[in-house]
Every structure is written in structure tokens, then in C-alpha cells.
Amino acid sequence: DAKTTQPPSMDCAEGRAANLPCNHSTISGNEYVYWYRQIHSQGPQYIIHGLKNNETNEMASLIITEDRKSSTLILPHATLRDTAVYYCIVHSNDYKLSFGAGTTVTVRA
């Protein structure tokens, strides 16, 4: 699976949008971009995934650049409960995920 690069941490004000970047310059054609998050000491939780097109669900939006070498996860209205480590993972299956260090997002009141 392709490697990803994320900033180690970022702060966000409650109620504002949080934009989390991810670089995946070596992504191959059959690999999807997935985002998971892990709230302290719990199991990772799936957020969203996409291949080429932008995606939106009830939790977040995913913007993937046209060359697919980077993406941005958008949390439209961050709440304190969104404080977590966010992982951007590129993979082509659901059973062998390579987690990096992720981005620690702290939402402040």
C-alpha cells in the first residue's frame, strides 16, 4: 500500500470547519483513500473513503485532487467530540491496513 504523510497535529475551534490534509503521492490506480479516526484508547472508526471523486457523508467530506496525489478531509462543524487522532490510509482491501502516525486534532471550545 502507498504511504501517506499527514501533519502531526492541528487545532480547531468548535463550530468551525476542520480541514485535514494528506499526501499520498505514490498511490496506485486501484487504491482508495480511506480516513479513520481513533478517540483515545478506543478502536479506530471509519469515516469516509473515495477513489477519484469527492465524497460526502453524514460525518465528513473528502476532497481528492485530480492527480490523486493528495486529499483533504473536511469536518464541516467540529465539535469537542471530534477530538481524536485522524488516520489517512491508502489501501485496496479491508484486511491489512498500514497506519501511520496520523494527525492529532484538538477541538477547542
Next chain:
Amino acid sequence: KAGVTQTPRYLIKTRGQQVTLSCSPISGHRSVSWYQQTPGQGLQFLFEYFSETQRNKGNFPGRFSGRQFSNSRSEMNVSTLELGDSALYLCASGPGQGNTEAFFGQGTRLTVV
């Protein structure tokens, strides 16, 4: 639909002992993967079972082993425990046949003393 269930949630063992952790996947899922999470190494893939066969394996010593039963439930075993085995052990389940999200359990927190 019930989620992924891991038991026990917490465990304390002594160096040299062995331990068995259990994971019940989401109904219908045939793939179960195991991960170890430590502060220093982050989340690392241990192995994956699909239809009772180990299909993928990470870079861990042979003390770490697993199996999967016909009902897709999986166990992992760690023998001759070392202090460094203290970690959060997570399992994830999925259909195992393509691009879909993985569903994680809450993990088992193992402490080796």
C-alpha cells in the same frame, strides 16, 4: 447489527505467561485482522485470517499466533510474554473481498508485569 466484540477488555499477566484474546466479528464477515498498538510503534498489523486460513502476516515473532474458527470468530495467542508486549490489541472484521471499510472492536488492553 452487533459490532465487533473483543474479550476480555483488560488483562494483566506476568512475564513468561501466555495469553489468549478473542474476537467475534460482525455477522457475515469472513475476515478478521489483528493489530497491536503501542505508544512507541503505533498501530501495527499482526495477521489476518479469512475463512479459517491465515492469509496475511505482519512482522512479528512466532510467539504471536492466531486462529479462526468456522463461525469466523478468531483468537490470538501470545506465548512467553515480555514486558514489551504490553499494548492495546485490536481486531477488525470485514468481508475480506475487496474495497470496503474495516470495522474495529474496542480492543483488549494487555499489561505484562
